[in-house]
Amino acid sequence: MSTGALLVMICVAGETARELCFKRTAIVARESVLSIARSPFLWAGLAFWAAEALLWIVTLRHVSLAFAVPLMALSFATVPLAAQVALRERLRGRQILGIALIGLGALCVDLSGSLS
Numbered sequence: 001m002s003t004g005a006l007l008v009m010i011c012v013a014g015e016t017a018r019e020l021c022f023k024r025t026a027i028v029a030r031e032s033v034l035s036i037a038r039s040p041f042l043w044a045g046l047a048f049w050a051a052e053a054l055l056w057i058v059t060l061r062h063v064s065l066a067f068a069v070p071l072m073a074l075s076f077a078t079v080p081l082a083a084q085v086a087l088r089e090r091l092r093g094r095q096i097l098g099i100a101l102i103g104l105g106a107l108c109v110d111l112s113g114s115l116s
Contacts, residue, residue: 004063005110008071011059014052016078020086021045027087070109077102 001009024041036042059068077099083089091099 002062002113004059004067005071007055007059007062008068009074011052011056012072012074012078014048014055015072015075016082018045018048018052019075019079020082021048023083023087067109067112071106073102074106077106 021041021044025036025039025045028041029035029039056068080089080091080095080099084091
């Protein structure tokens with residue numbers, strides 16, 4: 001795996017972690033906007049967002065947008081899978097099929113090796 005592809009995968013992991021943190025915030029902070037602002041999950045999610053934004057810029061030094069953005073679509077697969085494991089959310093058959101298609105699409109992009 002190239003450095004650029006590895007950096008994109010770290011961005012995908014960061015995006016997945018961010019979304020899980022935001023969902024946990026929504027679950028635990030139901031009373032008011034203040035309870036949302038006080039949630040450590042919110043702040044963790046924002047930290048993941050900031051770190052991912054910075055890493056994304058570094059990543060784009062190594063790969064083209066045409067390569068990086070389709071691979072970032074993997075987050076549309078990793079978030080539901082992580083939610084199933086961490087939050088016990090249910091995935092239905094068509095969602096699983098969609099996740100498989102996203103994975104195949106990302107594999108096609110990765111095999112193309114479109115580095116900048």
